[in-house]
Amino acid sequence: MKSVIIGTVSFIRKSLVIVELEIRKMRHDPTELLMRAVQPVLWLLLFGEVFAQTRAIPTGNLSYLDFLAPGILAQSVLFIAIFGGMSVIWERDLGIIHKFLASPTPRGALALGKSMSGGARALTQAAVVYILALLIGVKMNWNPLALLGVIFTVVLAATLFSAFSLIIAFLVRTRERFMGIGQVLTMPFFFASNAIYPISIMPPWLQAVAHGNPLTYEVDALRALMLENGTSVYGLGVDFTVLILCTAVLITICTYLYPRAAT
Amino acid sequence: MKIIETNALTRRFGDLIACDNLSIAVEQGEIFGLLGPNGAGKTTAIKMLTTLLPPTSGNASVAGYDIVHQASAVRRVIGYVPQMLSADGTLTGYENLLIFAKLYDIPRRERNKRIHDVMSFMDLADDANRLVRTYSGGMIRRLEIAQSMMHRPRVLFLDEPTIGLDPLARRAVGDLITDLRDNYDATIFMTTHLMEEADLLCGRVAIMHRGKVAALGSPSELKSAIGKEGATLEDVFVHFAGSEIEAEGDGRDYRETQQTRRTARRLG
Numbered sequence: 001m002k003s004v005i006i007g008t009v010s011f012i013r014k015s016l017v018i019v020e021l022e023i024r025k026m027r028h029d030p031t032e033l034l035m036r037a038v039q040p041v042l043w044l045l046l047f048g049e050v051f052a053q054t055r056a057i058p059t060g061n062l063s064y065l066d067f068l069a070p071g072i073l074a075q076s077v078l079f080i081a082i083f084g085g086m087s088v089i090w091e092r093d094l095g096i097i098h099k100f101l102a103s104p105t106p107r108g109a110l111a112l113g114k115s116m117s118g119g120a121r122a123l124t125q126a127a128v129v130y131i132l133a134l135l136i137g138v139k140m141n142w143n144p145l146a147l148l149g150v151i152f153t154v155v156l157a158a159t160l161f162s163a164f165s166l167i168i169a170f171l172v173r174t175r176e177r178f179m180g181i182g183q184v185l186t187m188p189f190f191f192a193s194n195a196i197y198p199i200s201i202m203p204p205w206l207q208a209v210a211h212g213n214p215l216t217y218e219v220d221a222l223r224a225l226m227l228e229n230g231t232s233v234y235g236l237g238v239d240f241t242v243l244i245l246c247t248a249v250l251i252t253i254c255t256y257l258y259p260r261a262a263t
Numbered sequence: 264m265k266i267i268e269t270n271a272l273t274r275r276f277g278d279l280i281a282c283d284n285l286s287i288a289v290e291q292g293e294i295f296g297l298l299g300p301n302g303a304g305k306t307t308a309i310k311m312l313t314t315l316l317p318p319t320s321g322n323a324s325v326a327g328y329d330i331v332h333q334a335s336a337v338r339r340v341i342g343y344v345p346q347m348l349s350a351d352g353t354l355t356g357y358e359n360l361l362i363f364a365k366l367y368d369i370p371r372r373e374r375n376k377r378i379h380d381v382m383s384f385m386d387l388a389d390d391a392n393r394l395v396r397t398y399s400g401g402m403i404r405r406l407e408i409a410q411s412m413m414h415r416p417r418v419l420f421l422d423e424p425t426i427g428l429d430p431l432a433r434r435a436v437g438d439l440i441t442d443l444r445d446n447y448d449a450t451i452f453m454t455t456h457l458m459e460e461a462d463l464l465c466g467r468v469a470i471m472h473r474g475k476v477a478a479l480g481s482p483s484e485l486k487s488a489i490g491k492e493g494a495t496l497e498d499v500f501v502h503f504a505g506s507e508i509e510a511e512g513d514g515r516d517y518r519e520t521q522q523t524r525r526t527a528r529r530l531g
C-alpha cells in the first residue's frame with residue numbers, strides 16, 4: 001500500500017517536471033503562442049460579428065457572440081494542443097527523446113507530462129479569449145469557482161487533444177505528414193461539434209458524429225461555466241466524465257507508443 | 264564482477280541484422296571501447312543496452328539487471344550520451360541539467376551543488392544561463408556529458424562522446440572519463456572513430472564489423488595479433504574491418520547519412 005502511494009506521488013512529480021520543462025521553453029520563446037492567438041481573435045471579431053448580424057443561428061437565450069465565445073476558446077485549445085504534438089517528432093529527430101527514455105522516468109509520466117503541458121499552453125489562449133470576450137461585450141461569469149472550472153476544463157481538454165496529437169505524431173513519424181494530417185483532423189473536430197452552431201440544426205448523421213466528439217462536451221462545459229446566462233445541455237457530470245475517460249484512454253495508448261519513438 | 268554481459272544479443276531491422284549474436288562481458292571499472300566502421304551496429308548495441316531498443320533475440324544484463332525484464336532498474340544505474348547532439352536548444356544549460364536532476368531524483372538540497380560542480384568541471388559555469396542553441400557543438404557535447412554523469416551512474420554509455428570536439432575539449436573529456444572510472448568506480452562503455460583515443464583510454468576494445476565482433480582484446484593484444492611490426496590500433500581496425508570498407512557504402516542508408524548531416528549542421 002505504502003509503495004503504491006510512493007509510486008503514485010513519484011509518478012505525478014515526474015509528470016510535473018515534464019510540464020515544468022515545457023513551461024520553461026514557452027517562457028524563452030513565447031512567439032508561437034502569440035501567433036496562435038491571432039486565430040481566435042479573427043474568429044470572434046470577423047466571423048462572430050457577421051453571424052451575430054444575421055441572426056440565422058438559434059442560440060436560445062444567449063446572443064450569438066455569447067454562444068460563440070466558449071466555442072472559440074475550445075477551438076483555440078484544440079489547435080494549440082493538436083499542433084503541440086509535433087514537437088515530439090522534432091525531439092525524436094534530434095535524439096532528445098532518447099535521453100528521457102533512458103532515464104528512470106516512467107513512460108506514463110512522459111506521456112502525461114507532455115500532454116498536460118498542452119494545458120499550460122492552452123491557458124495562455126484562454127487569457128486571450130477572455131480579454132477579447134470582455135472587449136466585445138460577452139456577458140461573462142466572474143464567479144471564482146466558475147473561473148476555476150474553466151481553467152480545469154481547458155487544461156483537461158488540452159491534455160486530451162495533446163495526447164491525441166502525440167499518438168498521431170508517433171504513428172506518422174515525419175513533420176510533413178503530421179502537418180497534413182493535423183489540418184485534416186482539426187477541421188472535423190471543430191465543425192462536427194457544437195462550437196459555432198447548436199447540434200440541433202445539424203442533419204441527423206452529423207448529430208451522431210457530434211455526440212461522439214469530445215470537443216462537444218468541452219464546449220458544453222465551457223458554456224455553462226464561462227457565461228453569465230450559460231447552461232449545460234448534457235450536465236457537467238456527463239461532460240467531465242466523457243473528457244476524463246477519453247483522456248485516460250488516450251494517455252494509455254500514448255504510454256505504449258512513447259518508447260517506440262526511440263527505435 | 265561482470266557489470267555488462269550480453270548473450271547472443273541480436274537486433275534485426277527487416278532483413279538487415281544490425282547487431283548479430285553479440286556476446287561480450289565488461290568488468291566493473293573497465294573503460295570498454297566499441298569500434299567499427301559506420302553502420303557496423305555500435306549504436307544499435309548501445310541502444311539495446313540502454314533499454315531504448317528491444318532485442319530481436321538474445322539477452323543482456325547491466326549491473327545485474329536484465330535489460331528487457333528489469334529495464335527500469337537498468338535505467339536508474341546508467342548514464343547515456345546519444346550519438347546525436349541532443350541537449351535541448353530552447354532551454355539554458357542550467358535548465359537542461361535541472362530537469363534531469365529532478366528526473367533522476369537527485370535530492371533538492373544537493374541539486375544546485377551537483378549542477379554547479381559538473382558545469383564547472385566541464386568548463387561551462389560561465390555559460391550556465393545562456394540558451395543552449397547559442398552554444399557551440401563542443402559546448403553542447405560537454406553539457407551532455409555533464410548531464411549524463413550528474414547522478415553518478417554505475418555504467419556510462421557514451422556514443423561517440425568526442426564527436427565534433429576540438430583537441431583540448433577532447434582531452435578534457437578523456438581525462439573526465441578516466442576520472443569517473445578512478446574516483447567513482449564507474450564503468451565506461453563508449454564508441455569512437457578515433458583510434459588514438461581508444462588506444463589511450465580503453466582497457467579493452469571490440470571491433471565490430473557488419474553487426475559481428477571481429478576482434479576483442481586490449482589494444483596492445485590486438486596490435487601484436489595482426490603480426491605487423493609497430494602496428495597501431497588503426498592498422499588493427501583496417502585489418503579487421505577495412506577489407507570491405509568500400510562496400511560499406513550500401514550499409515549506410517539514407518537515414519544514417521541524414522543524421523550525420525544533421526549533426527554536422529548543428530555542429531556548425
Ligand SMILES: Nc1ncnc2c1ncn2[C@@H]1O[C@H](COP(=O)(O)OP(=O)(O)OP(=O)(O)O)[C@@H](O)[C@H]1O
Nearest residue numbers: 263276281300301302303304305306307514516519
Ligand atoms: N531504426 C532503424 N531502422 C532501420 N535500420 C536501422 C535503424 N537503425 C539502424 N539501422 C541500420 O543498422 C545498421 C547499424 O546501424 P548503427 O547505427 O548501429 O551503426 P553504427 O555502428 O552506430 O554506425 P556509425 O558509426 O555511423 O554511427 C545500419 O545499417 C543502419 O542503417
Ligand SMILES: [Mg+2]
Nearest residue numbers: 305306307346
Ligand atoms: Mg552510431
